[in-house]
Amino acid sequence: MTLARRSSGFLKPLSTACSSSFLHRRPYSTDDTTTITVETSVPFTGHNCEPPSRSVDTNPKELMTFFTDMALMRRMEIAADSLYKSKLIRGFCHLYDGQEAVSIGMEAAITKKDCIITAYRDHCLFLGRGGTLLESFAELMGRTAGCSNGKGGSMHFYKKEACFYGGHGIVGAQVPLGCGLAFAQKYRKEGHVTFTMYGDGAANQGQLFEALNMAALWDLPAILVCENNHYGMGTAEWRAAKSPAYYKRGDYVPGLKVDGMDAFAVKQACKFAKEHVLKNGPIILEMDTYRYHGHSMSDPGSTYRTRDEISGVRQERDPIERIRKLILAHDLATEKELKDIEKQARKEVDEAIVKAKESPMPDEPELFTNVYRKGFGVESFGADRKELRTTLP
């Protein structure tokens, strides 16, 4: 069982456009847009396509935004962990910590009109798309302030205005939906793309290949993103897939293997993919990433992998650490300032949890709302058929 170990992701700044400004910097400038070029940790590997270059342009503002957002996401997932343990979140809770770079990098490369659809590990993607902490925590706790009014739960986060299509519990079922979104985008000729995300476990689903075939047949602007965290719940990828090179699985569809723990690699790949797909039809991106938690809160995550492996990845490839080192190397902020940002994130999360706890649980009539749209004037009974009656709206 070998995990592809990357050599230490210590990035050396290649060039800075204007270095003198950094000497006089005091509190980190959030508006600085001078270009910094960063090299990704490893080169991209392409299948049937020319991989993009390793050099990614960024700027201090983006670096600080990456750090702040990822710290917030990480904090949110840790908080969700403790909420689950204190039984405020029930059912299934799949946490994304470790994989934040995928969400952040993707958001940096696309607009809010491009669609994202994913499976059940959707909390951070929801946040990345513009969802608020209050909506997330309230939904996790089943309150009305949640993004789905508390009726969806952890696996059903959606945000229509930001073109975030969720949030799906059945493994692999979101891939045909994603191709449908791409179909509608092609139908409307609006020039946007759809990022359809799935995991290494779902990569073995038949409907994925069916959808890929159709997307390639009709040149749909669909980018299939495989978030390969190397474990499909408890089954390692080498035990589930004959060919774990998921980016090659498309055969005639080009693919790109990306270091998913490096936000800039993800950003570069998504930018490349978006341009590619609008001209040439679908592409598969394989994000080599890792999750620190188990598959979900009911999985300790240590029965099928060693703790050494988890801490090894945390030390060498953690996405937030990578950005932290970059920021420090470029002198964009001090250690203390970064710690303050993390403290601020913790504070925001704690406040959101308090507010979410104040939000009420849905009332009984809510049981029957949104079953149908503009339904019919038929009466509907509750489970006991005698007491609870409502007229469907």
Add this chain to the structure above:
Amino acid sequence: MASIFQGVGAATSLSSSTSIETKKFHFCSRRSPSERKACFVVVRSGGVMVDGGLNRIGGRAEQLVTNAVAAKADTPAAATASKPGHELLLFEALREGLEEEMERDARVCVMGEDVGHYGGSYKVTRGLAQKYGDLRVLDTPIAENSFTGMGIGAAMMGLRPIIEGMNMGFLLLAFNQISNNCGMLHYTSGGQFKIPVVIRGPGGVGRQLGAEHSQRLESYFQSIPGIQMVACSTPYNAKGLMKAAIRSDNPVILFEHVLLYNLKERIPDEEYVLNLEEAEMVRPGEHVTILTYSRMRYHVMQAAKTLVNKGYDPEVIDIRSLKPFDLYTIGNSIKKTHRVLIVEECMRTGGIGASLTAAITENFHDYLDAPIVCLSSQDVPTPYAGTLEEWTVVQPPQIVAAVEQLCR
């Protein structure tokens, strides 16, 4: 094509009736009210035409279709409004409804196997691909799960796809998409997404098609929350239900029957849309209420002839709406006749008839003079042999016997 995505809220607004008595609703045409010159007719159950709620145009005489399958019905002409209407077969009626809706709304598209260049395996989409292009009438590969999912994804984005299953039985492969994504997304997203898809296809027992191609999926789908199911049985209601299903913002499964595609009937020239949740009064009567749908309607009407000769007066209702049941029409009928016979093609176990029996018992128990009798198909895979296949399905003599038993 990309520019016609205005808010179509106006065009699909249904005024939900607060009082159950007035069960008609208005469809606003996309043209302004001043331009619109009563170009469509709102239809109430019982086949009585009401012009926009104001005047009653002459009622349509009831038609007794004497054969169980594909036969020329002798319809009295010139019964609808002032124009005689035009005659067509059921699949042509479906196509007409589909074409009118595609013309009206650019977001309506069709996807399915062989719907485009081939014209549809039952010719329902013939000619549409040539007219609207390959993207709007999409030939999919044989991947039911995925293209149903694709249709649902497209619907989430605002299109209004019609997904055709070449045979309803193939949609079992898409059950996950239909149940989880189609039915439940409106609920789990807190109302953010609507899924205005129409899933249609022929089902039912045909002529020795074998077990796998003779399935009745309405019983499998009926529990899925969030979907509506309708079954068409005549060219008239096929066109009306097709149009209503397309205009509905809910996911609708339209069940057609393999043996009914060649039924001929005269339908009005004017545009009309039927109520998705309403049952159709086929033959008013006094002695017993016979509830049926799809092909069994014709078996029942055939039995009705015999029953009338024997002196019974059955009231025949084609329930049309399989989910939800039109308990209003059904209830009124039961209050009149006090006896119910359900005739269906579904299996005995867990079929539509089983649910209907439960619903009637719970709601109208006090009005029943006799236990509800439900005639359904046998709980067996449909055999190939012709005689066995006949015995699987309810036949008119069995219906006659059941009525006689019930009315004793």
